[in-house]
Amino acid sequence: MVAQTKDDILLKVQAAQSLSSEDPERAELYLRSALKDAEALGHSSATLHLQLAELLFRLRRTRQALAEVIEVLELDPFNLVALNLHRALGRRMR
Amino acid sequence: MLSGTKLEALLAKLRRALEERGDAEAAERLFREVTAEAQRLGFASAYVHFVLAGALDRSGKLEMAFDELKKAVRADPLALPVRHAFQDVAARLRAALADPARAADDADIPRLYALLVEAGEADLEAHLTMVRFAVATAQLERARVLAEAVTTLFPAARDGWEALARVARAQGDLARATAADAEAAVAGAHAPLFGVTGKALA
Numbered sequence: 001m002v003a004q005t006k007d008d009i010l011l012k013v014q015a016a017q018s019l020s021s022e023d024p025e026r027a028e029l030y031l032r033s034a035l036k037d038a039e040a041l042g043h044s045s046a047t048l049h050l051q052l053a054e055l056l057f058r059l060r061r062t063r064q065a066l067a068e069v070i071e072v073l074e075l076d077p078f079n080l081v082a083l084n085l086h087r088a089l090g091r092r093m094r
Numbered sequence: 095m096l097s098g099t100k101l102e103a104l105l106a107k108l109r110r111a112l113e114e115r116g117d118a119e120a121a122e123r124l125f126r127e128v129t130a131e132a133q134r135l136g137f138a139s140a141y142v143h144f145v146l147a148g149a150l151d152r153s154g155k156l157e158m159a160f161d162e163l164k165k166a167v168r169a170d171p172l173a174l175p176v177r178h179a180f181q182d183v184a185a186r187l188r189a190a191l192a193d194p195a196r197a198a199d200d201a202d203i204p205r206l207y208a209l210l211v212e213a214g215e216a217d218l219e220a221h222l223t224m225v226r227f228a229v230a231t232a233q234l235e236r237a238r239v240l241a242e243a244v245t246t247l248f249p250a251a252r253d254g255w256e257a258l259a260r261v262a263r264a265q266g267d268l269a270r271a272t273a274a275d276a277e278a279a280v281a282g283a284h285a286p287l288f289g290v291t292g293k294a295l296a
Contacts, residue, residue: 047173079141
């Protein structure tokens with residue numbers, strides 16, 4: 001497998017961002033691929049997990065979104081955007 | 095997942111900092127307290143550095159904002175919003191450094207230049223501003239080293255060769271000045287369209 005660089009990952013994130021409204025399913029594929037590549041490089045990105053969590057929230061895949069937002073808070077418990085999303089997901093699950 | 099009273103107190107402080115619109119100094123103090131506490135707990139929060147950078151930028155503290163954005167990029171190098179903010183502030187620092195209204199011997203130049211170089215964000219104009227500063231403050235040797243490095247980094251930029259010719263002439267090195275003039279004559283009139291940023295090292 002060809003090793004992905006940080007720039008390759010950022011391109012995937014950028015592609016996911018521009019696709020997130022028109023084609024959220026494809027955006028999810030790009031984001032998951034970016035997360036996998038980041039993991040292979042030894043990076044844990046709270047922001048990438050948050051981007052995926054927000055996408056899954058919009059797709060109403062609440063449990064998966066919650067799993068991602070928990071990942072964000074593990075990495076950065078001070079991220080207020082993730083905390084707000086965590087609360088919104090909690091309300092949705094009740 | 096980190097939880098507990100300590101975290102709740104810090105989050106409350108962070109929310110207060112974000113809501114502190116009227117008193118920028120108070121907001122900055124709260125953000126810095128949260129950052130320090132987070133570090134003590136073993137977290138480098140890209141989010142906190144990012145929001146602190148925003149507050150500093152709004153208060154006109156561009157250099158401090160840049161410093162926080164560098165920390166945010168280090169904490170989460172794959173965060174696009176952080177990277178965009180970093181590029182934006184770097185561009186404004188470059189513009190501030192190369193401001194035509196700034197005197198050639200302005201004492202702020204070395205500090206702004208060092209900030210950009212350390213972050214790998216110095217462009218041709220930034221390097222040339224530093225060359226002009228070195229000449230204006232009688233540091234000809236330093237100016238020469240930088241000007242030589244600039245022509246290596248930007249061989250197609252006429253401004254670089256012209257700066258080198260001026261420095262060499264000021265040093266009495268007419269052979270190098272003439273050679274640099276010759277390069278300047280065949281180089282483009284403007285900086286290359288797709289210029290690179292980076293350290294100018296001899």
